Every structure is written in structure tokens, then in C-alpha cells.
Amino acid sequence: xxxxxxxxxxxxxxxxxxxxxxxxxxxxxxxxxxxxxxxxxxxxxxxxxxxxxxxxxxxxxxxxxxxxxxxxxxxxxxxxxxxxxxxxxxxxxxxxxxxxxxxxxxxxxxxxxxxxxxxxxxxxxxxxxxxxxxxxxxxxxxxxxxxxxxxxxxxxxxxxxxxxxxxxxxxxxxxxxxxxxxxxxxxxxxxxxxxxxxxxxxxxxxxxxxxxxxxxxxxxxxxxxxxxxxxxxxxxxxxxxxxxxxxxxxxxxxxxxxxxxxxxxxxxxxxxxxxxxxxxxxxxxxxxxxxxxxxxxxxxxxxxxxxxxxxxxxxxxxxxxxxxxxxxxxxxxxxxxxxxxxxxxxxxxxxxxxxxxxxxxxxxxxxxxxxxxxxxxxxxxx
Amino acid sequence: xxxxxxxxxxxxxxxxxxxxxxxxxxxxxxxxxxxxxxxxxxxxxxxxxxxxxxxxxxxxxxxxxxxxxxxxxxxxxxxxxxxxxxxxxxxxxxxxxxxxxxxxxxxxxxxxxxxxxxxxxxxxxxxxxxxxxxxxxxxx
Numbered sequence: 001x002x003x004x005x006x007x008x009x010x011x012x013x014x015x016x017x018x019x020x021x022x023x024x025x026x027x028x029x030x031x032x033x034x035x036x037x038x039x040x041x042x043x044x045x046x047x048x049x050x051x052x053x054x055x056x057x058x059x060x061x062x063x064x065x066x067x068x069x070x071x072x073x074x075x076x077x078x079x080x081x082x083x084x085x086x087x088x089x090x091x092x093x094x095x096x097x098x099x100x101x102x103x104x105x106x107x108x109x110x111x112x113x114x115x116x117x118x119x120x121x122x123x124x125x126x127x128x129x130x131x132x133x134x135x136x137x138x139x140x141x142x143x144x145x146x147x148x149x150x151x152x153x154x155x156x157x158x159x160x161x162x163x164x165x166x167x168x169x170x171x172x173x174x175x176x177x178x179x180x181x182x183x184x185x186x187x188x189x190x191x192x193x194x195x196x197x198x199x200x201x202x203x204x205x206x207x208x209x210x211x212x213x214x215x216x217x218x219x220x221x222x223x224x225x226x227x228x229x230x231x232x233x234x235x236x237x238x239x240x241x242x243x244x245x246x247x248x249x250x251x252x253x254x255x256x257x258x259x260x261x262x263x264x265x266x267x268x269x270x271x272x273x274x275x276x277x278x279x280x281x282x283x284x285x286x287x288x289x290x291x292x293x294x295x296x297x298x299x300x301x302x303x304x305x306x307x308x309x310x311x312x313x314x315x316x317x318x319x320x321x322x323x324x325x326x327x328x329x330x331x332x333x334x335x336x337x338x339x340x341x342x343x344x345x346x347x348x349x350x351x352x353x354x355x356x357x358x359x360x361x362x363x364x365x366x367x368x369x370x371x372x373x374x375x376x377x378x379x380x381x382x
Numbered sequence: 383x384x385x386x387x388x389x390x391x392x393x394x395x396x397x398x399x400x401x402x403x404x405x406x407x408x409x410x411x412x413x414x415x416x417x418x419x420x421x422x423x424x425x426x427x428x429x430x431x432x433x434x435x436x437x438x439x440x441x442x443x444x445x446x447x448x449x450x451x452x453x454x455x456x457x458x459x460x461x462x463x464x465x466x467x468x469x470x471x472x473x474x475x476x477x478x479x480x481x482x483x484x485x486x487x488x489x490x491x492x493x494x495x496x497x498x499x500x501x502x503x504x505x506x507x508x509x510x511x512x513x514x515x516x517x518x519x520x521x522x
Contacts, residue, residue: 048471050512175475176510183478260471262512270512272471322488334478336512338471339492 028291037287046345049337053153068130104269106261157195171266199236205363211276217249395429476507
């Protein structure tokens with residue numbers, strides 16, 4: 001048994017043993033969970049995936065005379081301004097009013113992080129204390145007050161893989177799905193993914209310090225659609241979407257290498273977000289949990305056309321092989337989440353901890369481990 | 383001097399022509415070397431073949447005329463696929479639509495790999511790429 005305090009002492013002394021979640025698989029295989037728990041202090045994870053539920057709060061600063069902005073556009077993308085005078089929230093999936101799907105909130109965020117100038121246009125009805133009725137200007141990373149990313153739902157703990165049973169190509173947030181079960185797409189870093197390495201949320205909770213978009217950020221709360229009651233395998237990993245995280249971090253300190261705008265054809269705009277979470281190996285159970293491999297993580301392949309209730313259980317080991325068999329036919333599989341960048345993130349985080357630049361935090365509160373399953377939205381009108 | 387050329391073409395067969403032995407004709411009559419890269423042929427359905435044809439230039443020209451006369455639609459690929467490797471995040475979305483598996487991703491390092499020889503220049507990856515880093519350029 002180790003405490004987070006003891007692990008942090010080792011990090012400060014430069015004696016902590018830190019490995020990535022993929023390295024942990026081999027370590028546990030070789031020496032077993034008991035010895036691995038004694039040897040390894042921290043396991044680092046990583047993911048770089050499209051995460052639609054992302055966005056940022058920006059405070060622009062006051063002009064003279066001042067304006068109480070009621071409607072705000074950044075590079076022609078509408079930001080939510082129904083908060084205080086010069087605060088706005090730019091959401092990743094909002095589309096440009098002039099360019100449509102070719103540009104969106106995610107692009108505004110990536111451009112902002114890259115240090116580019118962004119055109120701000122805002123309107124108001126004018127008040128005695130805020131007489132200005134419109135403003136046109138440019139903002140950037142250096143001239144706004146705060147700019148913090150606040151993503152209501154990131155790091156989905158597992159996700160269904162997608163396929164298409166119909167005879168027409170469909171365009172989805174799971175990519176282009178070819179007719180007649182022509183392909184299967186999946187989206188997770190699996191054995192390297194944060195919440196799959198702490199499947200029962202023993203160490204990741206509110207206040208956990210994380211790598212977010214190249215900067216240090218925090219878990220703010222359980223994410224929207226957090227669903228811990230999902231069906232699980234004996235190793236604790238869920239077989240579909242389950243836990244989620246709301247993340248917060250200083251967007252001024254982020255790097256565009258780990259925050260990238262993306263467009264899914266005929267679907268829309270989203271944001272690739274890079275997240276890495278360190279997991280303290282407190283005991284033998286955590287050593288076992290962090291050694292989970294793609295062979296032991298499962299999901300269902302589902303029909304994203306909605307035409308059938310097709311569902312087939314499959315391991316990530318099978319999905320990563322390049323083919324799965326559906327109805328007796330070999331079907332090609334493809335990832336949507338970058339394993340290459342996920343590994344880079346897990347490795348950067350490992351180096352930062354080894355250098356004493358990144359300490360492990362004790363959560364202020366753990367995430368809900370049980371709960372009602374998700375509500376459905378009833379239709380009560382036309 | 384014999385002028386030898388290689389072209390890549392897509393052939394679309396109307397349902398009535400799907401049983402027509404076009405490949406045999408191309409080999410026997412026009413002395414072409416035929417390499418089938420991709421085939422989607424079912425009885426009584428529109429069929430699609432993507433083939434590489436190698437032979438003397440005048441024979442290729444004659445073969446293309448013959449194909450058109452037979453009521454088979456022929457499209458010559460004269461582009462080449464390029465992508466901005468710096469901007470690519472190696473997510474793998476393009477590999478999900480690549481019919482010839484010219485684009486692949488996997489172990490050991492999950493870096494996108496491109497086999498130019500296998501590429502059909504169909505352009506499906508250009509639209510499927512979420513980072514918009516793929517481009518079909520005209521061949522010189």
C-alpha cells in the first residue's frame with residue numbers, strides 16, 4: 001500500500017518509477033501484480049480523439065465606452081454570450097455562418113492556441129452603464145484576459161464501434177461508414193486510455209491534475225452522460241460508453257499539436273483533444289487494473305444507420321487486427337483516435353513526472369461509481 | 383522504338399455487360415498486360431473494375447476506343463495522392479474508406495503508411511480525412 005503523498009515525495013526526490021500503461025502490461029506479465037505494485041509508482045495514460053463536447057470561456061476585456069455583449073461572433077462562428085458583459089463560451093461544434101462546415105468553433109480554438117488573430121464582432125442593445133451597441137476588433141492569446149477550455153464531456157471510458165447495414169454510404173461522427181457492413185470504425189486508445197486503466201474511478205476524481213492539450217489542467221467534475229452503471233467485464237472495464245470527465249485548463253498555455261480542429265464529412269466540426277492522466281499505483285489492485293490490455297477490453301459493434309439493432313461483442317485486440325468477421329464476411333476495421341499521438345502524450349507525461357514537473361493530486365471528491373442509467377428524452381409535441 | 387505505356391482506369395459495366403469477357407479481349411486483341419486492382423462484380427448489377435493496363439501506346443488508345451464502343455464507361459486516373467505529413471495526426475479515418483488498402487495504419491508505431499502502387503486515386507480518403515490534409519494532384 002502506498003499513499004499519493006508518498007508517491008509525490010518520490011517524484012520530488014527523483015526516485016519515482018513511472019511507466020506508460022502499455023509498458024505496465026509487460027511488467028505485470030513478467031513479475032506479477034504484487035511485485036509490480038511495489039516497483040511501479042505511477043502509470044501514465046493518453047488519448048487523442050475527437051471530443052465534440054469541448055469549448056472555451058473567454059473574457060475579452062472592456063472597451064471604451066463599454067459594451068454588454070449580447071451576441072458574439074469569433075471569425076463568424078457564434079459564441080454563447082448569455083453571461084456577463086464581455087464573457088463568452090465558444091463551443092467546438094458551432095459552425096461558421098459564412099463558411100458552414102468548412103470552419104467552426106474547433107478551428108477558432110486551434111487558431112487561438114496557435115497565436116493567430118481572431119476577428120471579434122459583438123452586438124448589444126445598449127444600457128446606461130454599457131452604452132456601446134456593437135464592436136469590431138481582433139483578439140488573440142495575448143490580448144484577452146482569461147481563456148480557459150472547459151470541456152463538459154471528454155475521455156469517454158470506451159465507446160461503441162460503428163458499422164452500416166444499409167445499402168447506402170452514411171456520414172456520421174464515427175466517420176464514413178460504407179454500405180452492406182463495408183467497414184467498422186472504432187474510437188479509443190484502449191489499453192492506453194485513461195478511464196480504462198482506472199475502470200472503477202479509484203484514483204481519478206474531481207481535482208485530479210491532468211495533461212490537457214499540452215498544458216496542465218484538471219478534472220472539474222464528472223462529465224455529462226457519465227454512466228457508471230454500464231455493463232462491465234469481470235476486470236471492471238465497461239463494454240461501451242460509461243464514465244466521462246469534465247476537464248478544465250488554461251487555453252493560453254496549450255499547444256496546437258494536442259488541440260486540432262476536425263471535420264467529418266457531411267456531419268460537422270469537432271475537436272481532437274489530447275488528454276493524459278497519471279494513475280498512482282496505490283496497491284496490487286491498481287497494478288492489475290493498469291495492466292489491462294486490448295485483449296481484455298471489449299465493445300459492441302453497432303449499426304449507426306439505426307436501421308437494425310445489430311450488435312456484436314468484439315475485443316480491441318480484434319479491432320486492431322484490421323479485420324473482424326460480421327455475418328461470415330471479413331470486414332475491414334479502422335481507428336478514428338490517434339494511437340500515435342496518444343503514445344506521445346503518455347510519454348511526455350511520464351517524462352514530466354520523472355523530472356518532478358508534474359505531481360499527482362489527491363481528488364477532492366471521487367466520481368460517482370453507481371447510479372441510475374441515462375435518461376431518455378421524451379417527445380411531447382410536434 | 384516501341385512506345386510502352388501504363389495507365390490506370392476505372393471501368394463501369396452496365397448490368398447487361400457484366401458477363402462480357404472484356405479482359406480476355408484486351409489481352410488477346412490488343413496485346414495488353416492487365417492487372418486487376420479492384421473488382422466489384424455481381425450478376426445483373428452494375429459492375430466496377432479498376433485495372434492497370436500496360437502495352438504499346440497505340441494499342442492502349444485502340445483498346446480505350448473499343449471499351450467505349452462496347453458501352454462500358456471508362457475513366458482514366460491521371461492524378462496522384464499527396465498528403466501533408468506534418469499536419470496529419472495519424473488517426474486512421476482515411477484507412478476506413480480506402481478500397482485498395484493503399485492507406486494502412488497499425489503496429490508497430492501507428493504511423494499512416496501509403497503504398498502508391500496500390501492507390502486507385504479514387505479520392506475517397508480526401509473527403510474522409512477529418513484534418514483535410516489529403517489532396518489529389520494532377521500527374522505531370
